[in-house]
Amino acid sequence: MRDRATCVAIAASLLGAAGACRGQAGFLTGWGGCSFGQCLAPQGAFVDFAGGLDYSLGLRPNGEVVVWGNTKGGMYNVPQGRFVRIATGKGHRWAAGIRDDGTIAVWGQPLLPSMFQPPPGQFVEVALGNYAGIARRADGTLVAWGDDTFGQLSGVLPGQFIAIAAGTTHCLALRADGNVEGWGSNFHGQLDLEGSTCVRIAAGDGHSLALRADGMLVAVGWNISGQINVPPGTYTSIATHWRTNVAVRTDGTIAAWGQSGLVTQNIPPGTYRRVEMGHTHALAMYGCFADCDGATTTPTLTVNDFVCFLNKFAAGDTYANCDGSAMPPVLNVNDFVCYVNAYAAGCP
Numbered sequence: 096m097r098d099r100a101t102c103v104a105i106a107a108s109l110l111g112a113a114g115a116c117r118g119q120a121g122f123l124t125g126w127g128g129c130s131f132g133q134c135l136a137p138q139g140a141f142v143d144f145a146g147g148l149d150y151s152l153g154l155r156p157n158g159e160v161v162v163w164g165n166t167k168g169g170m171y172n173v174p175q176g177r178f179v180r181i182a183t184g185k186g187h188r189w190a191a192g193i194r195d196d197g198t199i200a201v202w203g204q205p206l207l208p209s210m211f212q213p214p215p216g217q218f219v220e221v222a223l224g225n226y227a228g229i230a231r232r233a234d235g236t237l238v239a240w241g242d243d244t245f246g247q248l249s250g251v252l253p254g255q256f257i258a259i260a261a262g263t264t265h266c267l268a269l270r271a272d273g274n275v276e277g278w279g280s281n282f283h284g285q286l287d288l289e290g291s292t293c294v295r296i297a298a299g300d301g302h303s304l305a306l307r308a309d310g311m312l313v314a315v316g317w318n319i320s321g322q323i324n325v326p327p328g329t330y331t332s333i334a335t336h337w338r339t340n341v342a343v344r345t346d347g348t349i350a351a352w353g354q355s356g357l358v359t360q361n362i363p364p365g366t367y368r369r370v371e372m373g374h375t376h377a378l379a380m381y382g383c384f385a386d387c388d389g390a391t392t393t394p395t396l397t398v399n400d401f402v403c404f405l406n407k408f409a410a411g412d413t414y415a416n417c418d419g420s421a422m423p424p425v426l427n428v429n430d431f432v433c434y435v436n437a438y439a440a441g442c443p
Contacts, residue, residue: 128375133164139419146373262298
């Protein structure tokens with residue numbers, strides 16, 4: 096029997112046209128405001144996802160960007176290319192993605208022409224605020240574009256960083272040593288994060304979140320909706336949009352607090368591994384799509400998972416619709432390529 100390393104090597108040989116995406120593929124669920132269907136995540140596998148004003152984005156293992164929710168503002172006009180990372184703006188209908196060649200594409204309905212002009216070059220991460228975007232190069236250096244009313248451009252910090260986050264009018268960046276630094280508006284003290292052991296950051300409307308290595312979550316800034324009143328516990332994933340926060344606890348359950356009662360009062364049961372926040376809706380990822388046979392032994396992924404997927408594909412099982420396509424034939428070679436990508440990315 097072939098081991099996982101052999102299977103990954105086989106998968107890698109098939110990935111030339113597919114590219115590599117952000118992380119392990121899983122399934123999505125959503126809740127909260129859903130007047131445009133923005134909380135109704137499509138079936139199939141995703142490796143990245145984000146919530147916007149009244150829409151959502153999902154990234155398939157094969158690099159395809161899927162959009163659902165409000166059709167206004169050109170949100171469905173995704174530029175050509177295979178993507179490895181996606182992001183949504185705060186407060187307005189605009190989005191960005193990093194293609195597999197490292198270039199940034201922007202689409203939607205930004206308020207200013209300059210918001211449609213991302214910097215040239217290759218990048219590994221992008222984040223969007225209300226009026227400005229920031230991007231991180233592979234060497235950790237940063238660049239910003241868009242509006243500079245609050246110093247989002249002129250205040251970009253020098254040096255190397257490992258993560259970025261964009262709030263409505265402020266930006267955060269995480270150093271490799273765990274220190275969080277920020278620039279832009281500090282009207283509510285949203286830049287006053289302290290500590291040197293942080294591993295995750297998130298920026299909202301006048302408030303900021305930082306997750307420490309010990310799982311404790313720190314929140315600073317505006318508290319008009321209780322958005323810095325963190326529920327007790329330890330966490331592994333955090334997200335914010337506008338004045339509502341959502342996070343995954345260490346046990347996999349979800350906590351939500353802040354302005355949107357549609358999100359804070361309708362939290363789905365179960366265990367999850369990552370969350371993202373829209374304006375009044377939230378999305379969460381669960382499971383590992385590549386683990387077709389559901390094995391709990393080590394290694395989790397083996398040739399049996401390939402066989403499982405092929406059997407489901409042959410049987411017409413909806414599980415095999417990895418790319419979530421609704422066009423006939425629903426199951427096709429794209430689903431196989433999608434699964435190969437998911438398998439190569441592994442499981443958490």
